[in-house]
Amino acid sequence: MDKTKCLIVGGGPAGLSAAIYTARAGLDTLVLGCAPKIEGDYDIDNYFGFETTISGRDLIERGRRQAARFGADIRCEKVLGIHHGDLGGFKIKSDQNEYQACAVILATGVSRTKPKIPGIADYEGKGVSYCVSCDGYFYKGRPVVVLGEGVFAANQALELLNYTPNVSICTQGKAPTIPAEFLARLESAGVSVTTDTITALSGQPALNSVTFGSTETRAVDGLFIAMGEASSTDFAYTLGVARNGQFLSVDSEMKTNIEGVYAAGDCTGGFLQIAVAVGEGALAAKSAISWLKEKCPKG
Numbered sequence: 001m002d003k004t005k006c007l008i009v010g011g012g013p014a015g016l017s018a019a020i021y022t023a024r025a026g027l028d029t030l031v032l033g034c035a036p037k038i039e040g041d042y043d044i045d046n047y048f049g050f051e052t053t054i055s056g057r058d059l060i061e062r063g064r065r066q067a068a069r070f071g072a073d074i075r076c077e078k079v080l081g082i083h084h085g086d087l088g089g090f091k092i093k094s095d096q097n098e099y100q101a102c103a104v105i106l107a108t109g110v111s112r113t114k115p116k117i118p119g120i121a122d123y124e125g126k127g128v129s130y131c132v133s134c135d136g137y138f139y140k141g142r143p144v145v146v147l148g149e150g151v152f153a154a155n156q157a158l159e160l161l162n163y164t165p166n167v168s169i170c171t172q173g174k175a176p177t178i179p180a181e182f183l184a185r186l187e188s189a190g191v192s193v194t195t196d197t198i199t200a201l202s203g204q205p206a207l208n209s210v211t212f213g214s215t216e217t218r219a220v221d222g223l224f225i226a227m228g229e230a231s232s233t234d235f236a237y238t239l240g241v242a243r244n245g246q247f248l249s250v251d252s253e254m255k256t257n258i259e260g261v262y263a264a265g266d267c268t269g270g271f272l273q274i275a276v277a278v279g280e281g282a283l284a285a286k287s288a289i290s291w292l293k294e295k296c297p298k299g
């Protein structure tokens with residue numbers, strides 16, 4: 001397991017801005033995140049300092065080079081889960097590695113959307129869950145389905161096997177993007193992956209069956225939502241970070257309610273703009289730097 005002092009999840013304006021500050025302050029900084037949404041041929045006209053239009057791609061590439069110049073290690077990896085370490089700090093699992101960090105800055109952009117299944121909100125906490133580490137235990141030996149198409153869903157399904165052998169994955173009509181290594185692990189554990197679409201949920205007072213397509217109904221007690229990438233909301237569940245709807249709650253210094261965990265950019269809500277994300281990244285880094293110098297001088 002690799003160790004770092006400050007681990008930043010997200011390689012967009014907020015994450016890279018934070019990395020510039022933490023790395024420039026001499027802190028060991030690891031950024032995990034691939035191309036942000038804005039890294040394309042989008043015209044950016046309202047960001048300070050560019051008198052002519054700059055493309056999103058150019059802006060991000062410059063930010064990446066700037067953070068790297070101060071020593072930030074930037075890797076295109078998908079974070080699958082973040083948990084509290086047994087002896088303090090945090091354990092971070094990505095699709096490629098595992099890390100230990102003293103502090104974490106969450107800069108993952110806006111959270112993924114929920115699936116559009118009628119009545120899904122009514123079953124939250126009554127069969128529908130967004131967090132295997134929080135709720136997997138309640139489904140010991142019971143039939144569960146993970147809804148998702150990628151490596152995050154695969155990881156959630158593998159984690160669920162600690163509680164029940166009756167696990168399957170349903171991609172809700174999407175083409176699976178689960179890497180071969182994970183597919184092999186799922187197959188040998190007997191976890192099926194189908195592209196079925198869940199159309200209805202039923203059961204009272206809690207979920208006990210799920211309808212696939214227009215006819216097939218199966219006994220399912222737990223439906224774990226893991227669509228797309230793991231989001232700040234997923235990390236908030238496992239770390240105990242307070243939320244305001246789909247956004248993370250932070251104070252004016254971008255501190256969450258959990259010591260050593262900071263958040264910045266679109267994942268905190270508000271005015272979803274590059275200038276704001278960059279400013280919040282700087283603030284989160286400042287808070288993390290002060291905290292790390294006091295609480296993790298050697299770690």
Ligand SMILES: Cc1cc2nc3c(=O)[nH]c(=O)nc-3n(C[C@H](O)[C@H](O)[C@H](O)COP(=O)(O)OP(=O)(O)OC[C@H]3O[C@@H](n4cnc5c(N)ncnc54)[C@H](O)[C@@H]3O)c2cc1C
Pocket residue numbers: 009010011012013014015032033034035036037038042043044045046047077078079080107108109110229230231232264265266267272273274275277
């Ligand atoms: C098409 C478009 C045009 C826009 N135009 C403008 C504009 O002109 N001006 C302006 O100010 N704003 C614009 N915006 C908004 C702006 O892009 C956002 O406000 C800004 O990018 C937010 O930065 P962020 O770092 O918070 O999040 P993002 O830029 O969304 O970056 C999030 C990062 O987190 C990473 N990530 C997410 N989940 C994980 C995970 N599980 N593991 C690892 N990494 C993860 C992503 O890969 C990405 O690197 C535009 C947005 C879009 C989509």
